[in-house]
Amino acid sequence: MLAIILPYYKISFFEETLQSLANQTDKRFKVYIGDDASLESPTVLLAKYKGKFDFLYHRFNENLGGKSLTKQWERCIALSGDEEWLMILGDDDYLDSSVVASWYTNFESFKDQSNVVRFGTKVVQQESNTISAIHTHPVWESASDSFVRIVKGVTRSSLSEYIFSRASYKKYGFKNYPLAWCSDYKAFLDFPDGKLIYSINEAIVYFRISSFNISGQQENNNLKNETSILFYQDVIKERIEMFTKEQKLELMMAYEVLIKKSRKLKVEEWIFIIKRYIIYFSLVPFLKSIRRVIISILKK
Incomplete structure (x- = not known):
């Protein structure tokens, strides 16, 4: 029933x-x-x-x-x-x-x-x-x-x-x-x-x-954004093997974009992303991520 x-x-x-x-x-x-x-x-x-x-x-x-x-x-x-x-x-x-x-x-x-x-x-x-x-x-x-x-x-x-x-x-x-x-x-x-x-x-x-x-409701948007970021981290840490190589890279990009919509990435977040790009290595996404890190550093 x-x-x-x-x-x-x-x-x-x-x-x-x-x-x-x-x-x-x-x-x-x-x-x-x-x-x-x-x-x-x-x-x-x-x-x-x-x-x-x-x-x-x-x-x-x-x-x-x-x-x-x-x-x-x-x-x-x-x-x-x-x-x-x-x-x-x-x-x-x-x-x-x-x-x-x-x-x-x-x-x-x-x-x-x-x-x-x-x-x-x-x-x-x-x-x-x-x-x-x-x-x-x-x-x-x-x-x-x-x-x-x-x-x-x-x-x-x-x-x-x-x-x-x-x-x-x-x-x-x-x-x-x-x-x-x-x-x-x-x-x-x-x-x-x-x-x-x-x-x-x-x-x-x-x-x-x-x-x-x-x-x-709009008043909780900041909390929603930070919670979404935490959720993506959990998916990448706990469930990433469910996904194909291409999907893994898509999730990493979506995670990065999600953070950038609300704030700058923290150093530990860049490290988290770069490590995963190395693990799920694909040359073009990896090189692009390095370029984004350099640009982020230069803007500071």
């Missing part, structure tokens, strides 16, 4: 989330709602949906998401039972009516072959009141190829669009980055655990960007 984990904090778009769950044509799922000591109680709203789908609501006495969003995800998952598959759905995201049905229809295709399943997505831009075209994926794809497509800007990714095995979650957990920024990226490099990601493109998850969520 499938557990849909719903970390709750803000009520602004929550009814649309609940309605999308009530609209599912296949009700073989249970929802676990973890209220992060919100100032906006959802109990009246939840009463409307009693009997429309199976859910458990629990209010935590302490707000944890403000300190560690990944820890809030984890304690919400801990509310769930013994379901083998998990989805974490944002309290402002929503599903089209066929998501659960499509998951079960495709189950035999990915059973024992994949630990991570993802859906097609559309991005809801709240401020402009627009919805993007559908983002689809190869039916079978390695975690490394998927991530490189994200790095290149060819595709996008968000936590809500994935279903993952409890076994993989228990093995790896979520990396506790500030604001949980890039924690989903790290998870979906880890959770596949050597298997391919399976995509269901005919069912859609709607991901909302608004001033109410972290993705749409």
Whole structure:
């Protein structure tokens, strides 16, 4: 059975989330709602949906998401039972009516072959009141190829669009980055655990960007940038062997560019980069990196 984990904090778009769950044509799922000591109680709203789908609501006495969003995800998952598959759905995201049905229809295709399943997505831009075209994926794809497509800007990714095995979650957990920024990226490099990601493109998850969520907020941009840099360092240190030689060089360049967008590289960062260019040696990228180091020194 499938557990849909719903970390709750803000009520602004929550009814649309609940309605999308009530609209599912296949009700073989249970929802676990973890209220992060919100100032906006959802109990009246939840009463409307009693009997429309199976859910458990629990209010935590302490707000944890403000300190560690990944820890809030984890304690919400801990509310769930013994379901083998998990989805974490944002309290402002929503599903089209066929998501659960499509998951079960495709189950035999990915059973024992994949630990991570993802859906097609559309991005809801709240401020402009627009919805993007559908983002689809190869039916079978390695975690490394998927991530490189994200790095290149060819595709996008968000936590809500994935279903993952409890076994993989228990093995790896979520990396506790500030604001949980890039924690989903790290998870979906880890959770596949050597298997391919399976995509269901005919069912859609709607991901909302608004001033109410972290993705749409500008005031934390510096922290987001530094966290992204830390994430890239972790990928290069821990997961680089997943990638081809060409992809390794692309990641190194993306890491370097990411830092330069917000500040100058530190000496230890240049050393880190140069060492990797030597390890993954390719003459032209190596010579270009040396040239960039020299230019950086001369500018000081």
